[in-house]
Amino acid sequence: MRWTTLLAVLMIALGCWSLPATAASSDGDVPTSAQSGRITDTDTWRAIRQGEAGFISGQPEQRGQLIQSEGEAWRAARNGKLAWYGGLALVGVVLAIGAFYLIRGKIMIEGGPSGRQILRFNKMERIGHWLTAGSFLVLAVTGLNLMFGRWLLEPIIGKTLFSWLAWAGKWLHNLSGFVFIAGLVVIFVLWAKDNLWDRYDLGWILHGGGLLKKGDHPPAAKFNFGQKTQFWMVIVIGTLVSSTGVSLLFPFTFADMAGMQVMHLIHAALAVLMVMAILGHIYIGTIGMEGASTAVTTGYVDRKWASLHHSVWVEETEAKEPKAAE
Amino acid sequence: MARMKFLCDAERCIHCSGCVTACKNEHEVPWGINRRRVVTINDGKPGQRSLSVACMHCSDAPCMAVCPVDCFYQTNDGIVLHNKDLCIGCGYCFYACPFGAPQYPSTGNFGGRGKMDKCTFCAGGPEEDHSKAELEKYGRNRIAEGKLPLCAEMCATKALLAGDGDMVSTIYRERVMARGFGSGAAGWGHAYGKKG
Numbered sequence: 001m002r003w004t005t006l007l008a009v010l011m012i013a014l015g016c017w018s019l020p021a022t023a024a025s026s027d028g029d030v031p032t033s034a035q036s037g038r039i040t041d042t043d044t045w046r047a048i049r050q051g052e053a054g055f056i057s058g059q060p061e062q063r064g065q066l067i068q069s070e071g072e073a074w075r076a077a078r079n080g081k082l083a084w085y086g087g088l089a090l091v092g093v094v095l096a097i098g099a100f101y102l103i104r105g106k107i108m109i110e111g112g113p114s115g116r117q118i119l120r121f122n123k124m125e126r127i128g129h130w131l132t133a134g135s136f137l138v139l140a141v142t143g144l145n146l147m148f149g150r151w152l153l154e155p156i157i158g159k160t161l162f163s164w165l166a167w168a169g170k171w172l173h174n175l176s177g178f179v180f181i182a183g184l185v186v187i188f189v190l191w192a193k194d195n196l197w198d199r200y201d202l203g204w205i206l207h208g209g210g211l212l213k214k215g216d217h218p219p220a221a222k223f224n225f226g227q228k229t230q231f232w233m234v235i236v237i238g239t240l241v242s243s244t245g246v247s248l249l250f251p252f253t254f255a256d257m258a259g260m261q262v263m264h265l266i267h268a269a270l271a272v273l274m275v276m277a278i279l280g281h282i283y284i285g286t287i288g289m290e291g292a293s294t295a296v297t298t299g300y301v302d303r304k305w306a307s308l309h310h311s312v313w314v315e316e317t318e319a320k321e322p323k324a325a326e
Numbered sequence: 327m328a329r330m331k332f333l334c335d336a337e338r339c340i341h342c343s344g345c346v347t348a349c350k351n352e353h354e355v356p357w358g359i360n361r362r363r364v365v366t367i368n369d370g371k372p373g374q375r376s377l378s379v380a381c382m383h384c385s386d387a388p389c390m391a392v393c394p395v396d397c398f399y400q401t402n403d404g405i406v407l408h409n410k411d412l413c414i415g416c417g418y419c420f421y422a423c424p425f426g427a428p429q430y431p432s433t434g435n436f437g438g439r440g441k442m443d444k445c446t447f448c449a450g451g452p453e454e455d456h457s458k459a460e461l462e463k464y465g466r467n468r469i470a471e472g473k474l475p476l477c478a479e480m481c482a483t484k485a486l487l488a489g490d491g492d493m494v495s496t497i498y499r500e501r502v503m504a505r506g507f508g509s510g511a512a513g514w515g516h517a518y519g520k521k522g
Contacts, residue, residue, distance in 0.1 A: 040336050040375050045510045050379075050479065054367035058343070063426055065361050069423040075388045146394045146416065155395060163395045163412040170414050251417060261421050296383060299395055 035154055062252075073259040082265065086272040087148060090196030093276045097283050107289040110215060114304035118314065119227060120295040128190050129296045132234065135176040140275050142169035142176075181242050188235055194222040195232065200312060208310075209219045211269040222313040230281050241267055329339065329404040330447055331491035332478070333498055334378045336498045337508035338485030341376035345477035345486050348378070352359040352448070353403050353465025359429045361445040362477055378477070378486050381427035381445035382517035389419035391426065403469070404491075405447040415439035423441065424516040447488070460501045491518070 045120075048066050056064040120127065145153065145166060154162040200218070202209075204225040207218040223231065244267040247254040255263055285292050291305035304316045341364050343511075349355065349362045351449045355411045362380040390398035390406060397412035419437055420428040428437035441463075450467030453460035460467060463483045468476060478488035495511075 024432060033454060040508055040510060041373065044373060044375065045512075048367065048512060049515070054365040054377075055369035056363060056365050059360055059363050063360075064365050066365050066367070066377060067424050067513060068426060069424060069516070071424055072516075075392050075422045080389055112507055150394055150396050159409075159412055160492075162399070165413060167414040168393050170416060188335065257421070262423065 057188070062257075068257060069267060070165060070258050070261055074265065077265055082268055082272075086269065089276060090144075090270065090279075093279050097279060097288075101180065101283075101288065104211070106287065107211075107214075109282075109291050109302060109305050110308065113302040117300040117304040118302045118303045118306050118317065119299055121299045121300065122204070123271060124186075125190055125295055126299055128183060128186035130183075131179055132187055132238075133296075135179035135183060136274075136278065138172050138176040139180060140271070140278070142173040143268070143271055144275070146173075170233050170283075177242065177245050177249070180238070181246075182244065184235065184238050185221065187231075191223070191231060195228045197228075201228070217308045217311070219311045220309065220313070222310060223314070224310070228278060233277050237270050237277075241270050242268075328490035329492075330383060330474075330489065331404075331494050332380065332382055332447075333494045333511050333515075334513070335485045335487070335498065335501065336377055336510070336512060337339040337377040337505070338483045338484055339364070339378055340485070342475045342481055342482060344480050347399065348476045349445070350478040352468075353446075354461075355443065355465065359431060361427075361429065361443065364500050371499070377512050378481075379425055379427075379513070380477070381423075381447070382425055383445075383447055383511050384409045384424075384517040385519075388422035388424065390490055392418045394418060394420045399452070401446075401449065403449075405449045405469070407446055407449060407451055407464075408444070410441040410443075410451045411452075413441045415441060419444075425513060446476075468480070 049069065051065055051068060051070075053061075053064040054066065146169070149162065149166060153165075157165075198221055200220050201224075204220055205216040207216055209224065209226045210216040210218050224275065243264040247263050247268060251260060285296070292309075293304045295301045303314070337461060343364050346360055346362045346364060350360060353361070354383065355361055362378060364376055364378045366374060366376045368374045368379045381421065383400075383404055386400065387400065389408075390400065393408075394416060395412050395414055397409045398406060399408070400406050414437070415430060417428075417430070419442060420426070420430070427444045428442045430442055432438055432440045446464050447468060448468035448469075450456075450460045450470065451464035454469040455467050468492065473479070475488040478486045487497060498511060
């Protein structure tokens with residue numbers, strides 16, 4: 001027998017030996033449905049519930065996700081905690097400012113204005129202030145409208161008018177964001193150096209800023225510690241609100257769905273904080289204090305006001321330019 | 327009162343996309359927008375399943391809850407509809423929706439998404455029934471004609487069911503009993519879990 005024949009015989013023998021085994025496995029012994037993938041098992045359903053994405057043809061790939069549960073959490077946070085705590089905090093701040101006004105009253109220039117003007121903010125500084133402030137007012141009003149308008153304004157003015165206002169507000173919000181960013185850059189460049197910690201700040205803090213009792217005026221340079229806090233709040237929170245805002249303006253360019261939801265919550269929560277702080281700033285700059293508001297309108301303040309609130313700054317300014325006070 | 331629901335039977339869907347095409351043609355949905363989509367999971371592997379998804383017309387609809395202009399409303403049949411004249415295209419409904427149902431005609435930078443579009447359960451919108459305005463903004467109103475959504479009507483394998491929730495459940499339950507496997511109504515927990 002040649003070796004090839006032997007090999008052939010062996011192969012046939014092996015084949016015959018293995019045949020019954022194959023036959024037995026299909027002899028009424030159906031593979032279980034789990035093995036054949038016939039049943040949609042619980043793992044598959046769980047994966048779908050947890051956001052498993054599948055294959056989709058002819059449509060954007062992102063639409064392959066079947067269920068997006070994070071939206072529920074986003075909704076709960078926005079309509080729940082954010083709307084309620086944010087709303088209550090804003091009302092709280094307004095009430096606190098009102099109470100402060102009733103108790104402390106308008107802070108007057110003691111002995112009345114001197115009549116002599118001193119330049120506090122030059123034209124560039126005023127432009128920087130109003131780029132930031134003007135755009136912030138628009139952003140705050142239109143932003144709060146998106147958050148609370150449906151519950152506060154829409155029942156009064158009706159759906160059609162409200163929808164038009166919200167639409168216009170959305171565009172104003174989207175465009176003034178860039179003005180706000182420009183304003184942030186300008187005020188940072190102009191004022192950052194005047195907002196660093198100096199030797200008068202501790203005294204100002206210990207005196208409670210002189211807000212607590214009449215006639216108390218701790219010395220301060222160009223900006224006191226309260227203004228410095230406000231400044232860095234605007235820079236830091238403003239930058240965070242701006243960057244999240246820009247990412248919301250370009251949906252899904254910088255973040256995915258979960259990212260967009262988180263950005264929106266950060267944007268809205270920080271914006272509420274900023275509005276609260278700015279309400280205090282607007283109060284003390286206008287109805288809360290005599291002689292303060294002209295600093296950002298005409299740029300000039302009364303020399304008496306300046307010497308009470310920014311004594312060191314007056315001395316420094318007059319030392320540099322003796323005629324500036326005239 | 328009937329409560330309208332969709333149900334896609336994963337054991338029957340063959341990913342023919344007939345529902346997508348039927349919807350697009352019936353409502354003359356603009357280019358780039360598909361109110362319905364078919365997704366295949368475990369594609370090419372054991373356990374491959376396809377599901378057809380659109381707006382599920384949720385009981386406690388997240389889109390309705392987050393809309394800043396309150397443009398959504400729910401009909402007595404539980405169908406969630408919206409008013410495109412009020413929509414400002416903010417995209418909030420898309421962030422909230424578990425099913426990715428809301429669609430926008432443009433890409434969305436600078437808030438330029440346009441008016442949101444989504445499945446209407448073939449029930450049109452707030453315009454007068456069968457008016458030109460309704461057709462142009464929302465598509466046809468089959469519900470007003472006493473008909474059910476075309477996607478489900480056209481489904482070749484009757485995987486996609488649409489209609490009264492109780493009826494849909496009954497048909498599905500009988501199917502599951504008869505075949506002895508394949509229960510699990512996709513998305514019902516999210517859409518109708520909170521109430522009826």
